[in-house]
Amino acid sequence: MAAASELKAFLKANPGTTHCDAILFDLCGNAYGKRLPRAHLERFFDGGSPICAAMSLVDVQGNTADPMGHGFSDGDPDANIRPVPGTLVPVPWNPGLAQVVCEPANAATGDAFWYDPRTVLTRTVEIVHAAGWRPVIAAELEFYLIDFQRGDGGAPQPVVSPRTGRTEGAGKVLSLAKLDEYQPVITAMEAACRAQNIPSSTIISEYGAGQFEINLEHRDDPIRAADDACLLRRVVQSVAREFGMEATFMSKPFPDQAGSGLHVHASMLDAKGRNVFDSRAKDGETMLGHAVAGLQATMAEAMAIFAPNINVFRRFKANNFTPVTRDWGENNRSVAFRVPVSTGAARRVEHRISGAEANPYLVIAAVIAGMHHGLENRLDPGEKFAGNAGAAVDEALPLTPWDSLRALRAATILPRWLGKDYPAIYASVKEAEFAALMDAVSPREYEWYL
Secondary structure (H helix, E strand, C coil), X not given: CHHHHHHHHHHHHCCCCCEEEEEEECCCCCEEEEEEEHHHHHHHHHHCEEEEHHHHHCCCCCCCCXXXXXXXXXXXXXXXXXXCCCCCEECCCCCCEEEEEEEEEECCCCCECCCCHHHHHHHHHHHHHHCCCEEEEEEEEEEEEEECCCCHHHCCCECECCCCCCECCCCCCCCHHHHHHXXXXXXXXXXXXXXXXXXXXXXXXXXXXXXXXXXXXXECCHHHHHHHHHHHHHHHHHHHHHCCEEEECCCCCCCCCCCCEEEEEEEEECCCCCECCCCCCCCHHHHHHHHHHHHHHHHHHHHHHHCCCCHHHHHCCCXXXXXXXXXXXXXXXXXXXXXXXXXXXXXXXXXXXXXXXXXXXXXXXXXXXXXXHHHHHCCCCCCCCCCCCCCCCCCCCCCCHHHHHHHHHCCCCCHHHXXXXXXXXXXXXXXXXXXXXXXXXCHHHHHHHC
């Protein structure tokens, strides 16, 4: 009845609605779903709609490798998708269209699918809530605006400034003039976020040519925080197309430019709603340290989630403002776990490892799991690092795709939160994806070995 009431109110406020996109996000964080005509919406909001259950497990190309018998071996059954309450919104770049976030469930039993990314995060949050903690999460997403036209071999080309008509050659970090150049695009992105209840906040010009960052407000509901991040990427890419350009969250679209990351800011509330990292409390700094130590302990296991493709690993180089050690530090961007200048309720840790294209549900689940592990076991993070922690790479970290997948398959900590079989099924999907990628002979192989 609540869903029906929400739909009725929405259609009254948006009488021009003709269709609604039912949106879900797969293992790679890509949107999939179906477009329903208005005449079908009442039935959909009441009872859901069928969709292929294996879609939660496709690779970046939308292909299935039948991981752990899901896809071909089980007859490729349908799931039943249901709208998530409170997520029905208009689509500003497509007049007449609405969208709603959905969750898949077993069509016969109604049980959630354990391998759906949103379900994985939901499970993680439920475990932490049951222990008396409430995580508070916000994400920052970096991206490049690029030209519609591709270069040789499909390589991206820098975006053309809408104001000057010149191709971007170099980034201007924190440049207000650069924000002015792209203000029409940025304004449209902000407007779309408001229309879709995505709590965007600060926007900055980043180091790369045509690179920007959009921050999201903190939420004490990590699932909705992950929704925000997934939907923000969709907004950025859709609005960019309206302005004759593209937006990419690929970590290193330009080898000689800065990489793009998904940074997660996280704190933890107790049963009374107090931030346990609050430095004014007697044990605030100690509790913060425990959480960081848990993130250190799970960093290697989770690297395949934070870095989901070969391109992401191009970020992990010395002196690159990308974490290459397990260090933490105060107001220090060279470490993996940065404590920003903050006091009181705002005291938090910034997790700086993930590539911008990583799945926000899975990244946030791994971050929360690590924090809970550290708090529960009172782990010690060691001393905070002062200076440049990125001068040398920690060789013990799995900083190749294959090493990271081996580390995930061997995980002993994360399965408790993500699900006992989730590391293996994630690794199965990515191993098949990487194998397919390696089937193609690259131009460099011809250049070097022919």
